[in-house]
Amino acid sequence: MRPTGSYESHERRQRAVDVSGRAYRGQAWAARVALAAAVLAVLVPLGYGGLDGVLLLVGGAVGLGLAAAAVWWTLTLRGPLRWAAGVLAVAVPAGLIALFAATLFWALPVSLALWGLAVWSGRYALRGTAGHRVRAKERRTPPPRRPFLIMNPRSGGGKVDRFGLKEKAERLGARVVLLDPDNRQDVTALAREAVAEGADLLGAAGGDGTQALVAAVAAEHGLPFLVISAGTRNHFALDLGLDREDPAACLDALSDGVELRVDLGFAGDRPFVNNASFGAYAAIVQSPSYRDDKIGTSLELLPDLLTGQQGARLVARVGDTALDSPQAVLISNNPYRTGDPFEFGRRDRLDTGALGVLGVRVDSAADAAALLFDPDPAALTVLTAREVVVEADGTEVEVGLDGEALVLPSPVHCRIAPGALTVRVPRKRPGTARRQPRLDWRRLRKLAATVGRTAASRHG
Numbered sequence: 001m002r003p004t005g006s007y008e009s010h011e012r013r014q015r016a017v018d019v020s021g022r023a024y025r026g027q028a029w030a031a032r033v034a035l036a037a038a039v040l041a042v043l044v045p046l047g048y049g050g051l052d053g054v055l056l057l058v059g060g061a062v063g064l065g066l067a068a069a070a071v072w073w074t075l076t077l078r079g080p081l082r083w084a085a086g087v088l089a090v091a092v093p094a095g096l097i098a099l100f101a102a103t104l105f106w107a108l109p110v111s112l113a114l115w116g117l118a119v120w121s122g123r124y125a126l127r128g129t130a131g132h133r134v135r136a137k138e139r140r141t142p143p144p145r146r147p148f149l150i151m152n153p154r155s156g157g158g159k160v161d162r163f164g165l166k167e168k169a170e171r172l173g174a175r176v177v178l179l180d181p182d183n184r185q186d187v188t189a190l191a192r193e194a195v196a197e198g199a200d201l202l203g204a205a206g207g208d209g210t211q212a213l214v215a216a217v218a219a220e221h222g223l224p225f226l227v228i229s230a231g232t233r234n235h236f237a238l239d240l241g242l243d244r245e246d247p248a249a250c251l252d253a254l255s256d257g258v259e260l261r262v263d264l265g266f267a268g269d270r271p272f273v274n275n276a277s278f279g280a281y282a283a284i285v286q287s288p289s290y291r292d293d294k295i296g297t298s299l300e301l302l303p304d305l306l307t308g309q310q311g312a313r314l315v316a317r318v319g320d321t322a323l324d325s326p327q328a329v330l331i332s333n334n335p336y337r338t339g340d341p342f343e344f345g346r347r348d349r350l351d352t353g354a355l356g357v358l359g360v361r362v363d364s365a366a367d368a369a370a371l372l373f374d375p376d377p378a379a380l381t382v383l384t385a386r387e388v389v390v391e392a393d394g395t396e397v398e399v400g401l402d403g404e405a406l407v408l409p410s411p412v413h414c415r416i417a418p419g420a421l422t423v424r425v426p427r428k429r430p431g432t433a434r435r436q437p438r439l440d441w442r443r444l445r446k447l448a449a450t451v452g453r454t455a456a457s458r459h460g
Contacts, residue, residue, distance in 0.1 A: 027124075027125045027447060028125075028447060028448055030121045030122070030124045030125035031121070031122070031125040031126075031444045031445075031447040031448035032448045033117070033118075033121040034117075034118045034119075034121035034122035034125060034444055035118075035441075035444055035445065035448055037114045037115070037117040037118035037121060038114070038115070038118040038122075038441070040114050041111045041112075041114035041115045041118060042057075042111075044107050044110050044111050044114065045057070045104050045107045045108065045111050047107075048104060048105075048106075048107035049103060049104060049107070052103065053103075053104070053107075056099070056100065056103060056104070059096075059099075060096055060100065061373075063092050063093070063095070063096045064092075064093070064096070064372060064373075065369040065372065065373065066088070066092050066369075067088070067089055067092040067093050068365075068368045068369040068371065068372045069365035069366070069368055069369050070085045070086075070088040070089035070092065070365075071085075071089045071368060072362065072364075072365045072367075072368035073085035073088075073089075073365060074086045074089055075299075075302045075303070075306060076302070076303050076306050076307055077303060078303055082299075119439065122439045122441075122444055123437055123439065125444060125447055125448075126437035126438075126439070126440065126443060126444070126447075127437050137260070137261070138258040138259070138260060138427075139258060139259045139260075140258055140259075140427075141224075141257075141258070141259050141424075143254060143255055143256075143257070144200045144201035144224065144254065144424075145173075145200055146175070146198055146199050146200050146201070147169075147172075147173065147174040147175070147199065147200070147201040147202075147203060147226065147254055148174065148175050148177075148191075148194035148199035148201065148202055148203070149169050149174050149175070149176045149177070149202075149203040149204065149205065149226065149228070150176075150177050150179065150187060150190055150191065150202075150203070150204050150205070150206070150210070150214055151165060151166060151169075151176060151177070151178050151179065151204070151205040151206065151228070151230070152179045152204075152205065152206035152207070152210055152230070153178055153179065153181060154179075154181050155205065155206040155207050155210070155230050155231050155232070156206075156207070156230050156231050156232050156234075156247075157232070159205075159230040159231075159247055160178070160205055160230055163230070163246070163247050163248045164248065165205050165228060165230060165247060165248060165251065166178065168248050168251050169251055169254070172251060172254040172255055173254065174203070174251075174254060175194070175199070177190055179206075187204075187210060187213045187214060188213050188214075188216070188217060191213070191214045191217035191218070192217055195217065195221050195223065199223070200223060200224075201218075201223060201224050201225070201226060201254075201424060202214050202215075202217060202218040202223055202224075202225055202226070203225060203226030203227070203228060204225075204226075204227070204228065205228035205230035205247065206228075206230055206231050207231030207232060207233075207234070207402070207403060208231060208233075208234065208235060208236050208272075208273055208274040208402035208403060209401065209402040209403055209404040210231075211227060211231075211236055211273050211402070212264075212270075212271045212272050212273045212274075212401070212402050213271065215264060215271060215273055215421055216264065216271035218421065218422070219264055219271075219417070219420045219421045219422075222422075223422070224259055224422045224423065224424040225421055225422065225423050225424065226250070226251075226253055226254070226423075226424050227240060227242060227250060227423060227425070228247050228250045228251065229242050229243065229244045229247045229250055230247045235274045235345065236273040236274055237250070238346070239346065239347045239350055240260070240262075240350065240423060240425055241425070241429050241430055241431040242425060242426075242429055242430070243429060243430050249426060249429070250425075250426065252426040252427075252428070253424045253425050253426045253427075254424075256426065256427050256428070257424045257425060257426055257427055258424070258425060258426075258427050259422050259423065259424050259425075260350075260351075260422070260423045260425060261351060261419040261421070261422055261423075262350040262351050262419070262421050262423055263333055263334060263350060263351055263352070263353060263416050263417060263418050263419060263420060263421070264333065264416070264417045264420040264421045265331070265332070265333035265355060265414065265415070265416050265417075266414065266415050266416075266417065267331070267399060267401055267408065267412050267413075267414045268408050268409070268412055268413060268414075270401055270406065270408070272333060272401050272402045273333055273402060274332065274333060274402045274403075275330055275331060275332040275333065275402065276330075276331045276399055276400070276401050276402075276412075276414055277328070277329070277330050277331075277399065277400035277401075278314055278316070278328070278329040278330075278331075278390050278397065278398070278399060278400075278412075279305075279311070279314060279326060279327050279328035279329055279360075280301075280302065280305040280306060280311065280327050280328050281328060281400055282397075282398040282399050282400040282405075283301065283305055283310075283311045283312075283398050284297060284298050284301050284302070284305070285400045285403070285405040286398050286405045286407070287301065290405075305327065306327055306362070308325070311398075312392035312393055312394055312397055312398065312410075313325055313392065313393040314326055314329060314390060314391065314392055314397070315390075315391045316329045316357070316359060316388060316389070316390045316391075317388065317389045317390075317391070318357050318383045318385045318388050319383075319385055321381075321383060323359040323361070323381055324361075325361060326359040326360055326361045326381075327360055327361055327362065328358075328359070328360045329357070329358070329359050329360075329390060330356075330357070330358040330359075331355050331356070331357055331358075331388050331390075331414050332347070332355065332356035332357075332358070333347075333350070333355065333356075333416065334347045334349055334350050334351070334352050334354065334355070334356060334416075335347065335348075335352070335354060335355075335356030335384050336356050336358065338358070338382050351418070351419060352384075353386070353416060353418035353419070354384040354385065354386060354416060355384065355385050355386065355387075355388055355414060355415075355416050356382075356383075356384055357381070357382070357383040357384065357385060357388055358380070358381070358382055359380070359381035359382075359383075360379060360380055360381075361379055361381075362379045363379075367379045386415065386416055387413065387414065387415045387416075388413075388414040388415075389411050389412070389413055389414070390410075390411060390412045390414065391410055391411040392410040392411070394410060395409065395410060396408065396409060396410055397409075397410040397411075397412055399412065
């Protein structure tokens with residue numbers, strides 16, 4: 001006779017196997033639906049248009065390549081040729097859409113709907129095979145007794161005043177210093193002075209550049225750091241799972257918060273929480289006119305920067321790999337998502353102990369078109385490393401550090417300090433969006449063919 005405890009344990013294991021089997025069968029059917037929908041999405045317009053449909057698809061691919069080349073010409077040419085290229089970059093996609101709609105009629109929306117079904121089903125099928133998302137470990141700690149916050153009233157178009165951040169923070173017991181918009185102040189010195197006076201938490205309401213300076217002082221003294229999403233984009237706050245729409249919600253961490261350990265990046269001795277940018281973007285943000293006219297300044301400077309007529313010649317050394325003469329190098333505090341263009345700029349983790357490295361070198365319109373069609377284009381290099389060295393052909397190199405324009409001595413040694421920063425966040429917060437798995441049609445085929453048998457064998 002089986003003991004009661006052993007029987008209940010066996011029943012729990014059996015139920016878990018049953019649930020697992022159903023989940024595997026669900027993934028298998030989702031993979032089959034994705035494959036079938038993708039095939040039909042191609043066959044429907046081909047069946048409706050016949051040979052014309054085949055020629056239309058070939059023409060569409062050529063048109064997209066031409067549009068990508070036209071974008072490159074728009075960025076690298078000047079005068080009438082630039083305007084002509086800009087018109088071409090807009091007119092070709094618009095013309096393709098009009099041609100497809102006029103030729104395929106009902107087949108076009110049906111094909112698009114089938115592609116949507118294929119993408120949704122494929123991601124559903126692959127989501128279960130990508131492993132569980134690892135959450136950052138949270139630690140409950142008592143509220144700080146002497147928090148000190150630095151707030152930039154101009155950041156984010158005046159969010160400090162609009163959301164009443166100073167008043168709420170002071171009600172929660174924090175000491176607040178508002179930066180003077182008319183007099184440049186040393187944020188690092190203010191934070192260190194607060195530590196000397198007994199602050200047990202440092203925080204900042206502003207953009208990523210201000211956040212990084214205060215965070216570095218907090219890490220240096222082993223104090224928790226509070227992020228208040230009062231900047232324009234606040235990538236760091238987004239990847240911490242904070243509410244970017246309501247910066248006042250970040251202050252809830254003062255009374256009901258948890259602590260996370262995250263990494264901190266350094267370019268030389270300058271800290272960054274988001275990224276350090278070298279190359280074209282770093283050169284553009286140095287221009288005095290950039291802040292008031294971003295598009296005009298970029299269009300004026302890009303032709304010479306992208307064709308190598310101006311700007312430093314860079315070499316980025318990542319372990320045994322050397323990126324020679326890239327137009328842009330982006331070094332991030334933990335790697336960005338790169339599989340989906342709609343999710344680029346997001347980071348799954350802030351505690352992997354690795355820098356993300358993204359290098360771009362586009363020498364021609366053909367290279368620009370390859371970025372659109374080639375799943376692994378030679379013009380794009382994606383790496384991870386603990387250290388990166390960026391060299392310039394001069395004694396100094398322009399850097400965009402968390403959006404702030406700097407000039408640093410060359411070479412610049414970038415490194416990551418794993419777990420160097422303790423961040424205090426609200427216990428209740430939106431959290432980070434789960435990463436969508438990259439569509440891998442080879443994996444979907446294997447999943448559709450084998451998962452059912454795998455699931456069945458697990459019952460045995």
